[in-house]
Amino acid sequence: MKNYITLDEWCIVENGFHAEHNEITESLMSLGNGRMGGRGNFEETYSGKTLQGNYVAGVWFPDKTRVGWWKNGYPNYFAKVINACNWTGINIEIEGEIVDLNTAKIHNFTRSLDMRTGVLERNCTIELVSGKMLKIHSIRFLSLIDDESGLVKYSITPLNFFGSAIVTVSLDGDVSNKDSNHGEIFWNEISKETGHGVGFLTLETKKSVWDTVPTFKVSTGMKFDVYQAGEKVECQTFPIKKEKYIANLFNINLVEGEEISIVKFAVNLSSENHSINDLSENTKNYLEKVANKGFDTMLTEQKAAWAKKWEGNDIQIEGDLAAQQAIRFNIFQLQQTYTGEDARLNIGPKGFTGEKYGGVTYWDTEAYCLPFYLSTSEQKVARNLLIYRHNHLQKAIENAEKLGFSGGAALYPMVTMNGEECHNEWEITFEEIHRNGAIAYAIFDYIRYTGDAQYLEEYGLEVLTGISRFWAQRVNWSEEKNKYVILGVTGPNEYENNVNNNWYTNYLAKWCLSYTIKCFEDLKNTNQHKFQEIVGKTHLNYSSETEKWQHIIDNMYFPYDEQRQIILQQDGFLDKELLNVNDIANHRPINQKWSWDRILRSCFIKQADILQGMYFFEEDFSLEELRRNFDFYEPMTVHESSLSPCVHVIHAARLDKKDKAYEMYVRTARLDLDNYNNDTEDGLHITSMAGTWLSVVKGFGGMRVINDKLSFEPFLPEQWQGFSFRTGFRGNSLNISIKGKTIEIKNISGDEITVLVYGKEVMVAAKSYTSVTY
Ligand code: BGC
Numbered sequence: 001m002k003n004y005i006t007l008d009e010w011c012i013v014e015n016g017f018h019a020e021h022n023e024i025t026e027s028l029m030s031l032g033n034g035r036m037g038g039r040g041n042f043e044e045t046y047s048g049k050t051l052q053g054n055y056v057a058g059v060w061f062p063d064k065t066r067v068g069w070w071k072n073g074y075p076n077y078f079a080k081v082i083n084a085c086n087w088t089g090i091n092i093e094i095e096g097e098i099v100d101l102n103t104a105k106i107h108n109f110t111r112s113l114d115m116r117t118g119v120l121e122r123n124c125t126i127e128l129v130s131g132k133m134l135k136i137h138s139i140r141f142l143s144l145i146d147d148e149s150g151l152v153k154y155s156i157t158p159l160n161f162f163g164s165a166i167v168t169v170s171l172d173g174d175v176s177n178k179d180s181n182h183g184e185i186f187w188n189e190i191s192k193e194t195g196h197g198v199g200f201l202t203l204e205t206k207k208s209v210w211d212t213v214p215t216f217k218v219s220t221g222m223k224f225d226v227y228q229a230g231e232k233v234e235c236q237t238f239p240i241k242k243e244k245y246i247a248n249l250f251n252i253n254l255v256e257g258e259e260i261s262i263v264k265f266a267v268n269l270s271s272e273n274h275s276i277n278d279l280s281e282n283t284k285n286y287l288e289k290v291a292n293k294g295f296d297t298m299l300t301e302q303k304a305a306w307a308k309k310w311e312g313n314d315i316q317i318e319g320d321l322a323a324q325q326a327i328r329f330n331i332f333q334l335q336q337t338y339t340g341e342d343a344r345l346n347i348g349p350k351g352f353t354g355e356k357y358g359g360v361t362y363w364d365t366e367a368y369c370l371p372f373y374l375s376t377s378e379q380k381v382a383r384n385l386l387i388y389r390h391n392h393l394q395k396a397i398e399n400a401e402k403l404g405f406s407g408g409a410a411l412y413p414m415v416t417m418n419g420e421e422c423h424n425e426w427e428i429t430f431e432e433i434h435r436n437g438a439i440a441y442a443i444f445d446y447i448r449y450t451g452d453a454q455y456l457e458e459y460g461l462e463v464l465t466g467i468s469r470f471w472a473q474r475v476n477w478s479e480e481k482n483k484y485v486i487l488g489v490t491g492p493n494e495y496e497n498n499v500n501n502n503w504y505t506n507y508l509a510k511w512c513l514s515y516t517i518k519c520f521e522d523l524k525n526t527n528q529h530k531f532q533e534i535v536g537k538t539h540l541n542y543s544s545e546t547e548k549w550q551h552i553i554d555n556m557y558f559p560y561d562e563q564r565q566i567i568l569q570q571d572g573f574l575d576k577e578l579l580n581v582n583d584i585a586n587h588r589p590i591n592q593k594w595s596w597d598r599i600l601r602s603c604f605i606k607q608a609d610i611l612q613g614m615y616f617f618e619e620d621f622s623l624e625e626l627r628r629n630f631d632f633y634e635p636m637t638v639h640e641s642s643l644s645p646c647v648h649v650i651h652a653a654r655l656d657k658k659d660k661a662y663e664m665y666v667r668t669a670r671l672d673l674d675n676y677n678n679d680t681e682d683g684l685h686i687t688s689m690a691g692t693w694l695s696v697v698k699g700f701g702g703m704r705v706i707n708d709k710l711s712f713e714p715f716l717p718e719q720w721q722g723f724s725f726r727t728g729f730r731g732n733s734l735n736i737s738i739k740g741k742t743i744e745i746k747n748i749s750g751d752e753i754t755v756l757v758y759g760k761e762v763m764v765a766a767k768s769y770t771s772v773t774y
Pocket of ligand 1: 357362494606607640641642687
C-alpha cells in the first residue's frame, strides 16, 4: 500500500515528485472521454520509469496467441486495444540540455487531476544540471464535447537566466505495446505531412492473416500556437519527419521571469468513425474547428460538460475524506471510460489506463458495470451495452459451433473485441461459461430497472434464446443422480478449475431457461404477432425446445450440505481441508506465493462465487440462508480479484455486519489510490470501480427495484456522518441522502414518485422532498 496521494475531495494530487511510483501515478492521472484516452505521462522527455500509453476506442490488433500447448478450439489471437500515436509530446532543450525530470533537480512539484473538470495539471520548479532554474506548468484535457480532440497548454518560465530554447512539438506513432505477445509492432505508416505549426500523421494497423479482422486507420493532427508573456508570437518552425513521427521545431529566446506557452490542439480520427476516403480531410477540418474554438472556450465547455455529468452521479460522503475522494475517483474513471454514445464500444477492465486485459470486454460489464450506468446515465447508455451483445450474437453462435454445439446455441466469449473469443486458457475459455448467464441476467436487470420491456421484442429474446439453447446442450443427464448436471466448468472463483456442478453456474443456467420461457409466454399473451416473428427468426421449435428447457428447470442438480445447511460451491467441496484466511496470513496473495497446484487443492476462494449468485438472486434466499453461506464462505475468501469485495459489502450490509461492510468498502474504493493489489502501475481496475458504486448505493443505500418501485434499506457506516447519492429512475431524478437514522428523498425532476423505505410506501411530490426516519 502506498499512501502518497494527498487526500482531497475533488482532486487526485501528487505533492512532490515520487519518481519511484511514477507508473502508478500515470495510471491514476489517466484521462479519457469515451472516444480516446491516455495515461498521465509527462509531455516532455522523461528518461525515468514510465509506461507511455494513448488509446483510441475500438482500435485494436489481433495479437497472435501465445500458449505452451495448443488446444483445439483456442482462438488464434488476443484482441488488444493498442498503444496509439502519442499526441502530447512537447520537448524542450535549453542550450544543449534536455528538460527531463529524471535528471533535473526538482525543487517543488505538484501533479493534480481535477475530477470536477477532467483537467490534468502540473506545476513544478526544476533545476537543470547547469544550474538553470525553470518553472513548468502544464494543463491537459480530453474534450468531452469534441471527443476526438485533446488539448495541452504547456508553459515554461526561466527563473534565473536569459537564454534560448529549442522546442519540439510532435506526433509520435513509433510506439509499441509492452504486453505484445511476440514483440510485434502493430502499426504501419500511411502518410505524414507538416506545415508551419501543424502536422498530420496517419497510421494503419498491420494486416493480419485472419480475414475476419479488419485493419484500422487512425489519422492524428496537431496545431499549435506560441505565446510569450501572454502575447501570441510567430516563430519560424522547422519540420522533422521520421518513420511514424512528425514534429515542428522552433527556437525561442528566453527572458528571465517571462512565461512561454505552447497551446497544442490534437485530434485523433479513426476509420471506425470516418470513411477511409474522408479520413484525411475530416482530420484537417476537425482540427481547424477545435483550434478556431480556442483553448479557453474548449476549457469552459469542458467544465460545463463535466459539471453536468456530476449533477447526475455525484456521491457525497460526510466525515470521511478518504472515502469521499475514493468514490468520486471511481465514478470519474467510469465516466471517462464509457459514455454510451456508441454501441460498438464497451468497457475494458483497465479502460484507457493501461495495457493489461487488452481493453477487451469481459462479463465484468454485465455483472458489475451495468447498474452504475443504469442509475447515473441516460437509458440509452445501458441499452447500448446490451445492444453490443446483440450485435455479437451471430459470432457467439459461431463460437459455440466451434466447440461442437449446434442449432443456434450461443456461447458468448470470455473476452472479446468483435464478438470472437480471444481468451486462451482452456480452463477459462472453454469452462468459464457462466459469462453467458451474466449476459442474460443483464437483460433482466435492465428491464427490471427501466421497465423497457420492448427491448426484449427488439433484441433481448433472440439473445436469451441463443443462450438458453446453449445451456440445454451443455447440461447432461446423470443416471446416477437422476438429475441434470453441468460438468467440467470454472465458476467465478477461478481458483477452482474443471469442477462439476458449480452451484452458481447451475443456478444461472436454470434461471436463464425459466426467464426465457417466461418472457416468451408473456409476449405470446400480449403480442402474438411479435411472438411468431421472433420464433420464426430464431427458428425456434417452441413447444419441443421449451419442453426440454422445462425438464431441465425441474430437474437441475444443486450441491448442498444438509448438515451445515449450506449450498456447496461444487461437488466435493467438503473434501477440502477447510481453513480460514487468517491461517495463511503470511502466504498472501496466494496467487503470487503458491503454486497453482496448491491453490487448486485448497479451499481458498478468489472472489465471490456462491455469494455472487446470492447477490444476483437475493430474493430467492432468506436472510438466514444468506448468513449461513456468508459465514461459511467469506472466511475462506482471499479477494484476489478486484471484483470480490463489493459483493461482500452488499451482503454484509444486509446482514448488519457493519465492520465487515466498511472494511470491504475501503478495500474496493481505494484499491488503486492505495495500490492494494500492488498492480496499479499496469492501469486502473475500471470494472471494479463500478463495484465501489454498487457498495455505496446497493450496499449502504440498500437500493433495489421491487415491483417496479425503487426501494431503500439504508445503513450508515459508523465512520461516516452521512452520505448522499443521485439516481435516475424511469423519468425521475432523485437525490437520496442518509443521516443518522433518517433518509431524505428529494425529487429533483420528474413527476410525483412512490418509493419504498424498509418496505413502506413513501410518496414524494414533484420538486419536493420527503424524510423518513427508520
Ligand atoms: C477475474 C474475472 C474478471 C477478470 C477481468 C479476473 O481476475 O477473476 O472475474 O472477469 O479478472 O476483470
